[in-house]
Amino acid sequence: MTSNREGDLAVWALMGAGMGVYWFFKGFRELKVKRTIQDIPTSRIATGAVGSLVEIKGAVVCEPDRLVPAPVSGFPCVFYSLEIQKLVRTKNSSYWKTIDWVYSDKGFHVDDGSGADALVYAEGAEIKRQGDPAEYRVNSSGLSSMPKGLLLALTLNARKLKSFKLSGSSWWRPEEYRFLERCFYRGETLYILGNADSGTKVEKRRKLSFKNFLAARKIVETDPALRKRFDANRDGVLDPEELERAAKTIGEQLQPGEIRDPAGQAPGGNAAMTLRDRRNAVPDSALARGGIGSNGTLGGEPLPRTKMIFRKQDARTFIVSNMKEEQAVASLGWSSSLKIFGGPALAIAGMAYIAWFFRGVF
Amino acid sequence: MSVTTLAVLGVLLFGSAAVIGYLITIYNGLIALKENIKKAWANIDVILKQRHDELPKLVSVCESYAEFEKGILERAMKARERYFSADTVAKKAEASAEVSGAIKSIFALAENYPQLKANENFMQLQTRISHLEESLADRREFYNDSVNNYNIRIQQLPDAIVANFMSLKLETMFSVAEEDRRDVDIKIRLPRFE
Numbered sequence: 001m002t003s004n005r006e007g008d009l010a011v012w013a014l015m016g017a018g019m020g021v022y023w024f025f026k027g028f029r030e031l032k033v034k035r036t037i038q039d040i041p042t043s044r045i046a047t048g049a050v051g052s053l054v055e056i057k058g059a060v061v062c063e064p065d066r067l068v069p070a071p072v073s074g075f076p077c078v079f080y081s082l083e084i085q086k087l088v089r090t091k092n093s094s095y096w097k098t099i100d101w102v103y104s105d106k107g108f109h110v111d112d113g114s115g116a117d118a119l120v121y122a123e124g125a126e127i128k129r130q131g132d133p134a135e136y137r138v139n140s141s142g143l144s145s146m147p148k149g150l151l152l153a154l155t156l157n158a159r160k161l162k163s164f165k166l167s168g169s170s171w172w173r174p175e176e177y178r179f180l181e182r183c184f185y186r187g188e189t190l191y192i193l194g195n196a197d198s199g200t201k202v203e204k205r206r207k208l209s210f211k212n213f214l215a216a217r218k219i220v221e222t223d224p225a226l227r228k229r230f231d232a233n234r235d236g237v238l239d240p241e242e243l244e245r246a247a248k249t250i251g252e253q254l255q256p257g258e259i260r261d262p263a264g265q266a267p268g269g270n271a272a273m274t275l276r277d278r279r280n281a282v283p284d285s286a287l288a289r290g291g292i293g294s295n296g297t298l299g300g301e302p303l304p305r306t307k308m309i310f311r312k313q314d315a316r317t318f319i320v321s322n323m324k325e326e327q328a329v330a331s332l333g334w335s336s337s338l339k340i341f342g343g344p345a346l347a348i349a350g351m352a353y354i355a356w357f358f359r360g361v362f
Numbered sequence: 363m364s365v366t367t368l369a370v371l372g373v374l375l376f377g378s379a380a381v382i383g384y385l386i387t388i389y390n391g392l393i394a395l396k397e398n399i400k401k402a403w404a405n406i407d408v409i410l411k412q413r414h415d416e417l418p419k420l421v422s423v424c425e426s427y428a429e430f431e432k433g434i435l436e437r438a439m440k441a442r443e444r445y446f447s448a449d450t451v452a453k454k455a456e457a458s459a460e461v462s463g464a465i466k467s468i469f470a471l472a473e474n475y476p477q478l479k480a481n482e483n484f485m486q487l488q489t490r491i492s493h494l495e496e497s498l499a500d501r502r503e504f505y506n507d508s509v510n511n512y513n514i515r516i517q518q519l520p521d522a523i524v525a526n527f528m529s530l531k532l533e534t535m536f537s538v539a540e541e542d543r544r545d546v547d548i549k550i551r552l553p554r555f556e
Contacts, residue, residue, distance in 0.1 A: 024376065028383045035391045039398065039515070041507030047500035049405035340383075344376035348369055355368045 006357065008092060013353035020347025027339030033317060034332035037193060037325060045307050046114035052316065054196035054308065057325070058112030062186045065226075065250060068104050070183045071153035073134040077183035078108035079122050082153060083133070084164045087176035096178055099163035102153055109306070110190055116307035119199070120192060120320065122184070124312030128321035128328055133180040140175040150179060184322065191325055192310055194318035199306035216251030217243060226250065388524045395512040399533055402505040403451055406536070409501060410458050413494045414442050417461065420487045424468060424478065434471060438464035455536045462498075465491060506535045 040055045048054065060078050067076035082102040087094055103123040111117040138146055143166060146154075154166055164177070184190060220226045220243060227238050230246035238246065312318045321328050421435045441460035448454040469488060472478050479485075513532050516525035 024379070028387060031384075031387055032390070035387065036394070039391065039395050039511050041504050041511065043504060044500050047497040048504065049401075049408075049501065051401070340380060344372070344380065348372035348376065351372055352365050352369045356365045359365070 010354060010357040013350040013357070015350075017347045017350030017354065020343045020345070020350060023339040023343030024347065025343075027336045027343055030332050030336035030339065033319070034329055034336060036317060037319070037329055037332070040193065042325075044114040045110075045112050045118050046116035048196075048308070050196040050198050050308055052195050053193065054310075055191075055193045056110065056112055056118055056196075056308070057189065057191050058110040058118070060184055060186055060188050060190060061109050061111045061117065064186075066106070067186065068106065069149050070134070070181055071102075071150040072136045072147065072179055072181040073183070074147070074149055075183060075185070077104075077185050079106070079120075080104045080153075080181055080183040081122070081127055082150075083180040083182075084161075085178040085180065086163075087178070100161045102157045102160070107309075107311075108184065110192065116199070116305050118192070118196070118308040118310060119306050120190075121309070121311040122320045125194065125318040125320040127182050128319060128323055128331070129182050130323055130327070133182045135181070136179045138177050138179075140177065143177075184320070188322050191321045191323060191328060192319065194310045194320075195313045195316050196308040196310055199308055212251040213247050217247035220246040220250055384520075385524060388521050389528070392512075392515060392521060392525055392528060392530060395508070395515055396530070398508045399505070399512055402501070402508045406498065406501045406505055407454075409494055409498045410445065410454070413465075413491060413498065414445060414461065416487060416491055416494070417442050417465070419483070420465070420468065420491065423481060423484045423487065424472070434464060434467045438468065451536075452534055458498075462495065465495070502536045509533045509535050 036053065037055075040053055042055050042057055043049070045056055045058065048056070062078045064076075067078060068080065069075070070077045070080045071082055080103070083098055084100040084102065085096040086099045088097045105123070107119045107121040109117045110120055136147065136150060144151075151166075154161070154164070158166060220230065220238070226246060230242050230249075231238055232242055232245075233239070310318070310320075319328070323331070417438060421439060424435055425432075438461060441457050441464055445454055445457035445461060448457050472484065472488075515521045516530045516532070
């Protein structure tokens with residue numbers, strides 16, 4: 001006769017054994033990725049060849065008004081990924097299970113100083129960031145009280161969501177959700193390894209609809225910073241031609257949740273770091289150039305041509321990271337060793353307990 | 363079956379799976395490295411072929427200036443022919459370095475021919491070839507990095523054991539010819555421009 005406690009432990013042991021086997025194989029996958037990172041030399045964007053497994057390093061460049069607000073932290077970023085997790089409760093414990101992903105849909109440019117840049121669509125990439133992701137927890141009954149940015153991102157991507165429903169779950173059984181946000185910022189130096197296509201296939205900007213044009217014109221008219229930026233003759237007034245040009249430029253880049261940052265203050269209130277702090281933390285070289293201007297220049301310099309396009313293709317390796325190559329290799333080295341040795345130890349211990357538990361049966 | 367027997371069996375099972383898995387990872391990694399070198403060379407070859415396609419045009423433009431040093435032009439064309447007939451990477455690299463040297467000499471000599479330098483075709487070719495040379499230098503560096511990674515891997519343990527089993531040999535780098543390191547000699551029989 002076994003006690004309830006022993007029965008519970010047997011379930012845990014079975015789960016541990018399964019997890020151990022999974023870690024064992026995952027460890028080898030990480031070892032393979034680690035060796036790939038070590039073995040691929042870095043290409044210069046301007047002169048490097050495109051193809052499978054191309055490695056580049058460079059700074060993120062982006063004009064300020066093309067930034068998107070991060071849904072949780074509110075920081076203006078060039079890309080964000082939002083991992084949606086649900087709290088799964090078992091008899092004696094609980095764990096977070098990833099149920100959906102949301103990505104900002106725009107690509108961003110990476111410049112390595114070689115005279116050309118790479119366009120990166122990081123959706124589906126393995127994102128490696130130093131530090132913990134920004135986090136927001138909510139109960140399904142309080143979904144409507146989420147931060148505006150988060151609500152907007154979820155609403156806009158509602159069709160892509162497979163499991164998460166903004167309407168929430170049934171009232172008698174509330175669920176708990178967690179949103180983990182990972183972003184890349186303007187001026188950050190990134191490491192990218194993945195499949196590179198030729199830059200000649202760069203997608204043309206989407207056509208501006210009349211509705212967006214009108215909305216953009218309204219934004220320009222009411223925003224002093226934008227009026228000043230597009231006042232080409234510096235007479236203090238936006239002429240009709242200047243206004244049209246401004247509306248076209250802004251309209252093409254129109255994103256829901258416009259970023260207003262005249263004071264350099266982060267729009268989100270729940271993160272300790274101000275936008276000014278973050279700007280100070282990144283190298284000024286890319287920022288000093290003023291980003292890509294609407295007149296096809298980069299802070300007055302000619303806009304570098306896009307030579308490579310990175311995007312997720314099939315199951316091929318695609319890594320975007322703000323870590324240095326050596327840091328990524330070291331992190332994967334530790335992680336893979338832990339999984340290759342720890343996984344079997346866990347599996348053996350679990351199986352041994354199960355064998356002991358059923359000692360009278362077999 | 364006792365718990366101890368099961369644990370021993372588990373250790374043996376996972377131990378052998380780990381060894382086999384590790385050997386497979388090394389084997390696949392070495393194959394990938396070897397293929398990377400081939401790919402890196404193919405990417406150099408593309409640029410070399412483009413450069414060699416431009417060379418006859420450059421020679422043709424220079425030949426139209428009767429006084430231009432014929433020896434250098436002949437040397438460039440012979441090196442180009444040697445490149446096309448070369449059957450190994452080392453020979454191709456050698457011929458390519460000769461072509462690079464000859465092109466440098468042609469451009470250096472052209473400094474003494476203001477009319478040639480002002481020629482539209484010559485200027486276009488010079489820009490195009492200079493760009494190709496820049497690409498070539500970067501891709502040569504990439505190739506050498508790939509060879510270096512491969513050479514280190516096949517000599518380091520534990521990869522060396524698998525590499526030995528696979529009979530892998532050290533690869534040679536795409537080195538710059540001694541002649542290429544020297545400054546271009548432009549004192550050779552310069553004709554006087556009238």
